[in-house]
Amino acid sequence: MSKARGLADLGNAYSDGALSNRNLIINGAMQVAQRAASVTGSSQGYITADRWYLRRTSSGVTFDSDVTSGVLTCENPSAATGFDLRHGIEWEDRFYGKTMTLTFTATTGSGTIHVDASAVDGAVSSTTSEERCHLQGTTTDIISYEGSRLVKSGDNYTFSFDVPSDADVSFTPDMLRIAIGNTSAASQSITLANVQLEVGDTATPFEHRSYGDELARCQRYYYKKNWSGAGTKFVAGTVYDTTNVVASYWLPCAMRANPSISYSNLQLRIGSVAKTISAFTVDMTSVDSNDVRLVVVSSGLSSGDGVSFRATGTGHLAFEAEL
Amino acid sequence: MDNMNITSAHYVTEEGSNIAITATIDGVDLGIPLDPANRHYAEILRQVDAGTLTIQGAD
Numbered sequence: 001m002s003k004a005r006g007l008a009d010l011g012n013a014y015s016d017g018a019l020s021n022r023n024l025i026i027n028g029a030m031q032v033a034q035r036a037a038s039v040t041g042s043s044q045g046y047i048t049a050d051r052w053y054l055r056r057t058s059s060g061v062t063f064d065s066d067v068t069s070g071v072l073t074c075e076n077p078s079a080a081t082g083f084d085l086r087h088g089i090e091w092e093d094r095f096y097g098k099t100m101t102l103t104f105t106a107t108t109g110s111g112t113i114h115v116d117a118s119a120v121d122g123a124v125s126s127t128t129s130e131e132r133c134h135l136q137g138t139t140t141d142i143i144s145y146e147g148s149r150l151v152k153s154g155d156n157y158t159f160s161f162d163v164p165s166d167a168d169v170s171f172t173p174d175m176l177r178i179a180i181g182n183t184s185a186a187s188q189s190i191t192l193a194n195v196q197l198e199v200g201d202t203a204t205p206f207e208h209r210s211y212g213d214e215l216a217r218c219q220r221y222y223y224k225k226n227w228s229g230a231g232t233k234f235v236a237g238t239v240y241d242t243t244n245v246v247a248s249y250w251l252p253c254a255m256r257a258n259p260s261i262s263y264s265n266l267q268l269r270i271g272s273v274a275k276t277i278s279a280f281t282v283d284m285t286s287v288d289s290n291d292v293r294l295v296v297v298s299s300g301l302s303s304g305d306g307v308s309f310r311a312t313g314t315g316h317l318a319f320e321a322e323l
Numbered sequence: 324m325d326n327m328n329i330t331s332a333h334y335v336t337e338e339g340s341n342i343a344i345t346a347t348i349d350g351v352d353l354g355i356p357l358d359p360a361n362r363h364y365a366e367i368l369r370q371v372d373a374g375t376l377t378i379q380g381a382d
Contacts, residue, residue, distance in 0.1 A: 045349060123362040126326070126369070244337055257360035260353045279335045281343035281354030295342060297335055320353075322362060 014204065023207040024089050024176075026217045027051045028104075028195035030072045034215075034224045035318075038066035040076075044125070046322055048072065050218035052192075053124045053322075057082040057184055075109070075189035082111075082184040085192055088124040088175035088323035090256065095119070095176055097165040099136055103158050103196045103203045108182040109189035114146035116179040117161050121171040124323050129171040136160040136201060144181065158203045175323050219252045223259075224318040230265075232311040237294070239270070239305040245296040246283075247307070254290045255321040258282055261294075265315030268298050269308050275301070282319070292319075327366045329376055336381045344378060 001009075013019055032050040039047050041062045044055045048065045049072045056063055056074075058081035065074045074083045106113050122128035132141040135149050142161055151158045163176065178197060182190050194206045225234075237247025245268065261280050268275040279297035296307075327348045335343040335354070344355045348363055355363045370376035 043349070123365060125362075126366055128369075240337075258356035258358035260355045260361060260363045262351050262353050279333075279343070279345045279354060281335055281345065282356050284342065284356050284358060295335065295337060320363075321360075 019204070020207060020209075022196070022198045022204060023209075024100075024197040024199075025051075025087055025178075025195045026089075026221075027214050028197075029206075029208065029214065030067050030070045030193055031209075031211050031214050032218045033067045034218065034222055037068070038064075040064045041078075046222065046320075050214075050222060051087060051322075053086040053088070055084040055086065055125070055181075057084055057181070071191050071193045073189065073191045077186075077188055080184050080186040081188055082182050083188065083190040084116075084179050084181040085190065086124050086177060086179045087195070088120070088177050089197070090323065091119070091173040091175050093166070095163045096169070098163050098199055099160060099201045100133075100163060101158065101160045101198055101201055101203050102178060103156070103194070103206070104180060105155050105193045106157060106180060107155050107189075107191045109187060110185040111183035111188075112146045113150070113152075113157060113180065113182055113190075114144040115142065115150060115157075115159050116144060116177075116181070117142050117163075118177050119164055119169050119173040120175050120177045121173055124175070124177060131164045131169045131171075131173075133161045133163050136162050138162075160201045160203075216253065220254070220256050221322045222318070222320050223251055223255070224316050226314075226316045227311045228314050230310075230312050233269070233308050235294070235309045237296070237307045237309075239301040239303055239307060241303050242301050243297055243299055245294075245298065245301065245307050247294045247296065247309075249292050249294050251290040251292060251319060255319060256323070257321045258284055259292075259319035259321040261317070261319055263315065263317045265311055265313035266317065267310055267312050268296060269310045270301070270305050274310070275299075275307075326370070327363070329367065329370060332367060332376060332378045334378055334381050341381075 030049045049067045061081040063077040117133035119131045275298045283293035330347045332346040334341040
């Protein structure tokens with residue numbers, strides 16, 4: 001094969017979106033929703049689509065969210081508000097000074113779509129320090145930008161920007177945070193799909209990944225084990241003293257940080273005897289490993305007894321290490 | 324900034340040492356490791372520093 005033919009074939013593969021690992025966004029196709037596919041009356045947080053932190057811009061407002069056929073929707077606010085859909089990408093120093101291009105498909109119930117991009121120290125929801133990215137080739141900060149550089153074609157948007165240089169950032173960033181939102185209005189709504197962020201000033205076709213690939217990426221930040229109905233038993237552990245139980249649990253992958261744990265409809269069992277769980281957490285030595293040590297606090301225990309966990313109804317055990 | 328609504332926070336102890344915190348955050352009961360990279364623990368620290376939250380001793 002000639003070099004010219006090879007380049008032509010590569011160009012065709014590029015045009016068809018066949019080249020992989022371009023998209024820095026996880027779950028940009030809104031395929032994964034471990035928490036719930038549909039939630040009503042939410043305020044803010046990681047609610048439906050994995051990796052997407054959903055905010056309303058007016059405090060005290062509640063709204064509905066769902067994920068259907070690859071489209072994330074926020075709608076039916078209890079009062080006038082805008083929406084602000086945020087995504088944090090774990091910081092890498094290679095981002096400093098880079099031009100990046102964001103593409104997405106969005107609709108807004110009223111008004112216009114705007115974008116934000118920043119290097120952030122803190123959490124997606126709570127910023128300790130922030131250095132805003134700039135319009136490409138300028139020093140103009142991006143703040144709820146909706147001008148002509150946000151190129152719209154139908155419901156498809158393209159936006160190129162520059163990440164601040166190392167010299168311009170006075171803190172160690174935790175993430176590159178992008179946000180897509182709209183302005184405040186009564187009955188406001190927003191939909192979002194096919195979000196892609198890639199290095200460079202060229203928007204390439206959306207990179208389609210398999211559900212399994214996206215799920216594995218999401219589970220670095222959130223993992224939820226569900227069960228249906230009572231009776232499911234899992235995880236064996238040992239009573240450590242009169243109040244504490246230790247147990248090992250294998251996660252699908254090592255999480256970003258030591259995870260927070262939530263659960264529902266779960267009890268501790270010693271043989272067939274049920275014990276109430278008063279605290280459920282993970283040991284600090286677990287980070288960088290998918291073999292986590294759970295610490296469960298109860299009462300009236302006897303050191304050395306074996307324990308199991310039993311579902312008392314439809315419920316879950318969830319591990320969260322989101323940005 | 325979105326403040327998490329933290330309505331309770333108690334230490335979890337093991338062999339006399341604090342190893343974690345249980346807290347209700349935005350209506351969800353959570354077991355939270357003492358890891359500054361954990362966003363819930365970072366927010367607890369922030370609210371403690373701001374004087375708006377006190378972590379109680381173990382129940």
